[in-house]
Amino acid sequence: MLDALRRRLDAWGVRTATSRDALLGAVVGVVSVALFLAVLQVVSSGLGETLGASASTDSMSTGARVAACVVLVGQSMALTLRRRWPVLCLALTLLGQLALAPLLPPFVNFQAPAGLVAAYSVGVHAPRRPALGAAAGAAVVQVLLGYVLGGPATAAELGVPVATQLWGGLVSALVTYLGAALVGAYLGTRRELLAQLRARVAQAEREREALAAQAVLAERGRMARELHDVAAHHLSGIVVQAAAAERLVDGDPERARESLRWIRAQGRETLENLRLVVGILRDTGTGDDVAPSAPQPTLADVPALLDLARSTGTRVQETRRGEPFDLPPTAQLTVYRVLQESLANARRHAPGSAVDVETAYDEDGLEVTVRNGRGDLSAVSPADGADDVPGHGVIGMTERAELVGGRLSARRTSVGGWQVRLTLPRSDDAGAPAARVAQEAR
Known part of the structure; x- marks a missing residue:
């Protein structure tokens, strides 16, 4: 599935990691705006009737809604940096979340998806301990500064003690951010292990090919030595005797015929030795063409x-x-x-x-x-x-x-x-x- 998606992105011209992260940020931005408007609609129609007009999201002006949507889009586009600078990406999405807090009406606590993606990216691309520390720090900062920016009014209207609201929000944020970072760390570790395994397999394949090439060279050297030792000795004698027979064929036919008989015997012996060597080098082991073994x-x-x-x-x-x-x-x-x-x-x-x-x-x-x-x-x-x-x-x-x-x-x-x-x-x-x-x- 991922390979098919990569091929589709390549066909669209989105080939680099940065361009793909920018596309991811745009998609997350559109999803975030859609979810934000849907949450406002649900809260407006539900809690507005239960808690009164003061709690209704209708009091959120059009300008505030537009500003919130712009913040969500900008926060999402920070995901373009999630591979190269994952901690900076998390910090920018945190700033976007804090900038969103004053714009939200009471009783609305909207967690933008970009923050979760950034925490996941920190777990994948950053070292493990710094990644978990950054995720925990982001959760603490978001809860504390969010309380300062918009929490007291909400707590007073709901009649919820401040300590309870802070501890509940802190636990929720830690679970959210650390959970996303842990998932990213797990997948990042798995990806690294797979990459190491592929590298080892590739290294083993290269070593196997090198050993095979070395074995081929050694075998070629052995073949060259055996063939040279067997053939050169006999053939050099045959050449000398053939030259002698050529000079004696007119003056001393009997000695010439003797040389030819020697050449024939040596030729037969050479063929037999070559047959033995070829049989050893082929090392077939079965079949009708197996050369008989001979002592060295x-x-x-x-x-x-x-x-x-x-x-x-x-x-x-x-x-x-x-x-x-x-x-x-x-x-x-x-x-x-x-x-x-x-x-x-x-x-x-x-x-x-x-x-x-x-x-x-x-x-x-x-x-x-x-x-x-x-x-x-x-x-x-x-x-x-x-x-x-x-x-x-x-x-x-x-x-x-x-x-x-x-x-x-x-x-x-x-x-x-x-x-x-x-x-x-x-x-x-x-x-x-x-x-x-x-x-x-x-």
């Missing part, structure tokens, strides 16, 4: 990885130092992926160069270093990607190392090659970071 690589798979690199023509020299110790599955996966990416980069950017893989176990942890020389750039044509700049591989390796509490550095060596160094702490130190990537190890 560990340190036990490193020799096979090095043999695969040697089968592509890369000279790989492995050195181990120290006593091996157990590493969490996530750390082992990180070592395997870093070696895989480093070998692929060496094959892609320094074909023909020897690669040294050094694994060192000590008290602090595990350190894996992969070095390659400048390489024989004549072994691969520019079309084979020898001059490519490394892409996201180093970024993915660095992210993997950080997720398990390790460090990774990649730099150019003094002889023109590259060195990649991965440092991982022992399992006791790496346990907490490893928990953050437990999902990736499954």
